[in-house]
Amino acid sequence: MIAKTGKIRVLACAALLPALMAFLSGCWDEHELNELFFVTGIALDAASDPDKIDIALEIEQLQSDKSNGSSSTQTTSSQGSDAILLKAERETVEEGIGEIDINSTRRIFIHHNQVLLVGIELAEQGLENNLDLFTRNTEARADVPLLIVDGRADKLLSIDVEQETIAGVYVARVSDRQSTISEYYKVRILDFISKYIDGTTAPVIPVIKLVNKNNKDEIEFSGMAVFIGGKMIGRLSDDETLGYIWAMGGVSGSVVTARSDSMTASLYITSLNVNREITVRQDGGVSVKLAVNASLEIKELIEFDAIPVKELIPILTDMVQKAIADRIINTFEAVREMDADIYGYGVDIHRKYPNEWDSGNMKERWPELFSDIDFKVSVKAAIPTTGKAIQSMEMEEYNGEN
Amino acid sequence: MRIDKGQISTKKFIFSIICYIQASAMLTSFITAIVYQDSWLVILFGMIVCVPLIWLFNSLMVAFPDMNLIQILNKVYGPVAGKVIGAGYIWFFLTLSSLNLMDLGDFTKLTFMDEMPLLVLALMCVIVTSMVVRKGIKAVAWYSSMFVVVAVAILVISILLLLNQMHYENFLPTLHLSVLDYVQGTHIILTIPFGELVAFLMITPNVKISRENNRKHLFTGFIVGGLTILFAVVRDVAVLGNTIDMFTLPSLVVIRLVRLGEALSRMEILFAIVLIILLFFKIVFLQYVTVIALAQLFNITSFRYLALSVGALMVAYGMTLYPNVVVHAASGREIIPFLWTLFEILIPLLTFIIAKARKLPGKKEAR
Numbered sequence: 001m002i003a004k005t006g007k008i009r010v011l012a013c014a015a016l017l018p019a020l021m022a023f024l025s026g027c028w029d030e031h032e033l034n035e036l037f038f039v040t041g042i043a044l045d046a047a048s049d050p051d052k053i054d055i056a057l058e059i060e061q062l063q064s065d066k067s068n069g070s071s072s073t074q075t076t077s078s079q080g081s082d083a084i085l086l087k088a089e090r091e092t093v094e095e096g097i098g099e100i101d102i103n104s105t106r107r108i109f110i111h112h113n114q115v116l117l118v119g120i121e122l123a124e125q126g127l128e129n130n131l132d133l134f135t136r137n138t139e140a141r142a143d144v145p146l147l148i149v150d151g152r153a154d155k156l157l158s159i160d161v162e163q164e165t166i167a168g169v170y171v172a173r174v175s176d177r178q179s180t181i182s183e184y185y186k187v188r189i190l191d192f193i194s195k196y197i198d199g200t201t202a203p204v205i206p207v208i209k210l211v212n213k214n215n216k217d218e219i220e221f222s223g224m225a226v227f228i229g230g231k232m233i234g235r236l237s238d239d240e241t242l243g244y245i246w247a248m249g250g251v252s253g254s255v256v257t258a259r260s261d262s263m264t265a266s267l268y269i270t271s272l273n274v275n276r277e278i279t280v281r282q283d284g285g286v287s288v289k290l291a292v293n294a295s296l297e298i299k300e301l302i303e304f305d306a307i308p309v310k311e312l313i314p315i316l317t318d319m320v321q322k323a324i325a326d327r328i329i330n331t332f333e334a335v336r337e338m339d340a341d342i343y344g345y346g347v348d349i350h351r352k353y354p355n356e357w358d359s360g361n362m363k364e365r366w367p368e369l370f371s372d373i374d375f376k377v378s379v380k381a382a383i384p385t386t387g388k389a390i391q392s393m394e395m396e397e398y399n400g401e402n
Numbered sequence: 403m404r405i406d407k408g409q410i411s412t413k414k415f416i417f418s419i420i421c422y423i424q425a426s427a428m429l430t431s432f433i434t435a436i437v438y439q440d441s442w443l444v445i446l447f448g449m450i451v452c453v454p455l456i457w458l459f460n461s462l463m464v465a466f467p468d469m470n471l472i473q474i475l476n477k478v479y480g481p482v483a484g485k486v487i488g489a490g491y492i493w494f495f496l497t498l499s500s501l502n503l504m505d506l507g508d509f510t511k512l513t514f515m516d517e518m519p520l521l522v523l524a525l526m527c528v529i530v531t532s533m534v535v536r537k538g539i540k541a542v543a544w545y546s547s548m549f550v551v552v553a554v555a556i557l558v559i560s561i562l563l564l565l566n567q568m569h570y571e572n573f574l575p576t577l578h579l580s581v582l583d584y585v586q587g588t589h590i591i592l593t594i595p596f597g598e599l600v601a602f603l604m605i606t607p608n609v610k611i612s613r614e615n616n617r618k619h620l621f622t623g624f625i626v627g628g629l630t631i632l633f634a635v636v637r638d639v640a641v642l643g644n645t646i647d648m649f650t651l652p653s654l655v656v657i658r659l660v661r662l663g664e665a666l667s668r669m670e671i672l673f674a675i676v677l678i679i680l681l682f683f684k685i686v687f688l689q690y691v692t693v694i695a696l697a698q699l700f701n702i703t704s705f706r707y708l709a710l711s712v713g714a715l716m717v718a719y720g721m722t723l724y725p726n727v728v729v730h731a732a733s734g735r736e737i738i739p740f741l742w743t744l745f746e747i748l749i750p751l752l753t754f755i756i757a758k759a760r761k762l763p764g765k766k767e768a769r
Contacts, residue, residue: 020526028517135648138512143659190659194645351574 036109041168043153045119055096056154082165114172117153128230142190145175148225150209181253200346243331249274258319266300287374321379339367408538416623417546423627425684426595437587448591449628471603472698499688500720506681513674528713535709572643593739597746604691
């Protein structure tokens, strides 16, 4: 009896084990590498039909595929690039990806997508309806950087970049490097959605464009796009972008050029932090005071021959404090005109004064309140080091006059 | 009559409680949709409000050390009413098992097996859980300590790796919602998952504990488990901020954001593995108590043969409970807390009061 029970057990295990191994290892979900198209970049553009959008997927070509010369419909590939571009024109992003998928030799796999690019025309029409897939789809990732392309986004993905073999990877890596300077240089899909949900904050997204240098297309970062209600309403120039980054604080690695008369100094910001003080005024308006603390290194001095070495640091400190403050204020004035609270001051008021925010209908009145903000900036700069050289060659002491 | 004569140590008992509570980490989306950035506060409120409830469970365990919940009900309410209430508890445990089985299936489909039929997932899980349940309480609680250690380790690692993405301002404004929202959130947390510890009354005879130490062990397990969920929610709120209520699984989205260079990225699979093993433990435990409750109610001496049948029932019941995830989530917020209040708070409280009034158990049965 015991032997019979043991035999039944062995047979049952022998029958169960293969079934468990097959099913629990993902029988239905098995995906071989050579059956997948790895998407490295997604581009969305406005289509000629106003109800549709152009979707382009940048697919990384594996080395074996390049040698086999495999391809699929509607592809474009530039010589030297390790990627091909698959396109579709549909009403929604998911429809477009679906169309590309069923017309491809392999399954589209967007889990490794590096970047989401949106053409400027589509950005001006509105982004909010095109991002739902990236938060809902299980393969899509909400931490992918989002960028606006000044022009057609699909054209940018199709160019051959020298620094990387795939344009999408190049853009993602540059974005990552910029985020080491300031986290606000890199805007993820999740960051955009978070600011959009706020209701009062105007999200900003970095802008990139194609520039022709020496008869070659290159990618260049060119300021930031400002959004209200999901639609692009304006742009920040490179200088204004710097003013925004500095106003947000947490900067490490930026460069400030300070000028006074004929003197020009370039200093490297080793750290820049901002202490925000946001208060509600007695008249119901808002007051914002930014206390900026910056630590800098001197990198380059031009036309400082009339300055004694002993007075160099105090003069440079004044110059750089003014330069930083001016740039921050200029950026604020630029966005004040757009009624775009790119800094999130409305959210700060809501957090600090929740009762006043609700009872005073401040959320609804925020554009009006923002344009009336009493904005003050104070900058405290420290220049602890002059670099390898104490003085420039044109300075008095070097000329032997002392 | 003790159905399962196996015994587990106090260490396994504590870890089983911790593991059970940790497995409910994915259910925090029930409260994030109501109280948003104050979810962590609601969990804290829930833990505080649950202390008398844990004390109540402890009192029942100490008063009836050799009886499981079904036996206690028979003793306190009599053979007829006791059996009726016992049948209600069997339905309760079976529903809990089925719901958690479906949660496991839905979670697995959401993370890495989206094309696999839910039925196949559920069946495969139930085959394995039934094998464990057949071996008794010792096998059920065997790996609880390892599961807990792995879960806590991954929680700590994820918090450390996400420190650079946490913003304390995301917790503001605090206590700014309506009182009713906090009451609703606290009620949900009280019933799901803390109140579900009533299931541990089914294993009272199988735990080697004394009257003096029982309270310490029960509370230790409850506090450690509760703190794990609290820290997980604090992490999620600090990282996701105002987007926390958008997602069905905020913790999964948060772990996806871990990025320290190319090597330390795409770590959501760790979270998936941990949650699957925790959910597996919870399903095993609930299936076990369902089987024991059934065996106790119908005086079946050998519970092993019920394991697979109960498993099959769990699958069939779970597949038909809710038509989709949205209805499940809505039910979890609006209906289930009230239904569970009956089994987790009202009946145990009434049982305790009647037992005290009737001076039960007698002198011979008390330890």
